[in-house]
Amino acid sequence: xxxxxxxxxxxxxxxxxxxxxxxxxxxxxxxxxxxxxxxxxxxxxxxxxxxxxxxxxxxxxxxxxxxxxxxxxxxxxxxxxxxxxxxxxxxxxxxxxxxxxxxxxxxxxxxxxxxxxxxxxxxxxxxxxxxxxxxxxxxxxxxxxxxxxxxxxxxxxxxxxxxxxxxxxxxxxxxxxxxxxxxxxxxxxxxxxxxxxxxxxxxxxxxxxxxxxxxxxxxxxxxxxxxxxxxxxxxxxxxxxxxxxxxxxxxxxxxxxxxxxxxxxxxxxxxxxxxxxxxxxxxxxxxxxxxxxxxxxxxxxxxxxxxxxxxxxxxxxxxxxxxxxxxxxxxxxxxxxxxxxxxxxxxxxxxxxxxxxxxxxxxxxxxxxxxxxxxxxxxxxxxxxxxxxxxxxxxxxxxxxxxxxxxxxxxxxxxxxxxxxxxxxxxxxxxxxxxxxxxxxxxxxxxxxxxxxxxxx
Numbered sequence: 001x002x003x004x005x006x007x008x009x010x011x012x013x014x015x016x017x018x019x020x021x022x023x024x025x026x027x028x029x030x031x032x033x034x035x036x037x038x039x040x041x042x043x044x045x046x047x048x049x050x051x052x053x054x055x056x057x058x059x060x061x062x063x064x065x066x067x068x069x070x071x072x073x074x075x076x077x078x079x080x081x082x083x084x085x086x087x088x089x090x091x092x093x094x095x096x097x098x099x100x101x102x103x104x105x106x107x108x109x110x111x112x113x114x115x116x117x118x119x120x121x122x123x124x125x126x127x128x129x130x131x132x133x134x135x136x137x138x139x140x141x142x143x144x145x146x147x148x149x150x151x152x153x154x155x156x157x158x159x160x161x162x163x164x165x166x167x168x169x170x171x172x173x174x175x176x177x178x179x180x181x182x183x184x185x186x187x188x189x190x191x192x193x194x195x196x197x198x199x200x201x202x203x204x205x206x207x208x209x210x211x212x213x214x215x216x217x218x219x220x221x222x223x224x225x226x227x228x229x230x231x232x233x234x235x236x237x238x239x240x241x242x243x244x245x246x247x248x249x250x251x252x253x254x255x256x257x258x259x260x261x262x263x264x265x266x267x268x269x270x271x272x273x274x275x276x277x278x279x280x281x282x283x284x285x286x287x288x289x290x291x292x293x294x295x296x297x298x299x300x301x302x303x304x305x306x307x308x309x310x311x312x313x314x315x316x317x318x319x320x321x322x323x324x325x326x327x328x329x330x331x332x333x334x335x336x337x338x339x340x341x342x343x344x345x346x347x348x349x350x351x352x353x354x355x356x357x358x359x360x361x362x363x364x365x366x367x368x369x370x371x372x373x374x375x376x377x378x379x380x381x382x383x384x385x386x387x388x389x390x391x392x393x394x395x396x397x398x399x400x401x402x403x404x405x406x407x408x409x410x411x412x413x414x415x416x417x418x419x420x421x422x423x424x425x426x427x428x429x430x431x432x433x434x435x436x437x438x439x440x441x442x443x444x445x446x447x448x449x450x451x452x453x454x455x456x457x
Contacts, residue, residue: 009191012188015183015187018180025173026169033165040090047094050080051151053080054077058141060073070108074108074112077104080101093154096150097154103139104144107143194223198223202231205218216238217238274286276350278332281348281350282349290347291359294361295402298362298402301362303361303362303364304366305362306401307360307402307413308373309397309416311395311396311424312330312354312393313393314393315327330384334356335356338356338380346360357416366401369401377397381395396420398415398418398423399416399419400415400416
């Protein structure tokens with residue numbers, strides 16, 4: 001019994017291959033038969049041309065009756081004999097033409113004898129020679145005519161044989177094609193119905209399981225062995241699920257809990273990928289993306305924006321003196337203060353180390369920038385208490401304007417960075433000058449004390 005999908009597919013593929021093979025063999029036989037028939041017809045035409053040549057030479061000899069004409073007749077007969085000898089092993093029936101050609105050869109020999117006697121000058125038998133020659137010419141015409149008729153008969157026989165062979169090949173091929181086609185069709189329909197039955201049973205069972213019906217079973221009726229194996233596994237799975245699966249409500253609650261956890265973790269990952277882990281400000285990559293969006297929005301709304309590049313002063317001293325914990329605490333406090341100083345439309349980020357950057361977005365003009373810079377500097381300078389120690393840092397701030405300074409995002413950041421470094425240089429120069437003034441004043445006071453002591457002595 002063909003109760004296996006694999007077996008039916010194997011039979012189907014094998015039958016298809018056999019059908020293809022029969023078609024190839026049939027066409028090969030037809031082609032071979034056509035080539036053989038063409039070859040035989042070419043041979044018959046070749047013989048017919050030789051016979052026509054012989055007829056024309058006999059007519060010339062009959063007109064002139066000289067030795068050259070007889071020689072041409074003899075050559076034409078020899079050529080016909082050569083052709084007949086060459087085609088002797090073919091499938092053409094040339095026995096009758098061979099015999100006719102032999103008779104013609106005998107008549108040509110007799111003709112040569114009569115022609116020799118005529119040339120010798122014997123006059124006694126001239127009348128009998130004329131009668132004999134006339135008889136020979138009649139025999140010539142009769143043999144040549146018979147050859148032509150025999151070639152026509154052979155030609156027709158070749159055509160009939162070719163038709164019969166083709167009919168036989170086509171009948172055999174048609175029979176095999178019909179048998180194979182019926183077998184292929186029956187197998188294909190059997191596969192279709194059995195596959196549809198098995199697929200419908202599996203579909204019904206899976207839909208029942210999807211609705212929560214854990215007692216669903218696949219009824220293995222009119223199924224191939226492969227579907228029966230799948231049905232057995234499915235039934236075993238449903239039994240295991242009935243013993244181990246929680247209720248639908250518990251499952252929904254667990255799925256909801258897991259989904260919320262995954263969503264929360266996803267939000268955490270997104271937040272960590274876009275924020276600085278210490279200060280919770282946006283990192284360089286997120287700030288760069290927000291700045292690009294702000295520039296696009298500014299171009300569309302014809303608003304302005306200002307970029308503030310902030311670097312903390314004396315931060316390295318705090319790190320070196322009080323340790324990295326103190327430095328981290330200072331950075332967190334500064335980040336909180338910066339976030340409190342900006343509006344809801346602005347945004348602040350940490351680029352790394354002690355560098356921060358603020359974007360003042362949606363500005364009609366830059367009149368508020370100076371006041372905002374002063375506010376930020378004042379907020380940063382406020383004392384910071386860490387473990388009963390008072391720490392204090394300053395800030396060097398560089399500002400660049402969009403679109404007044406540049407319309408390029410990277411250039412805007414570079415300009416703000418350069419402005420910050422220039423501000424830091426100016427501040428460092430002022431600090432050095434103040435230190436020199438303090439040192440000079442201290443030196444003068446010391447010198448006055450020394451002079452007074454000297455005078456008392």
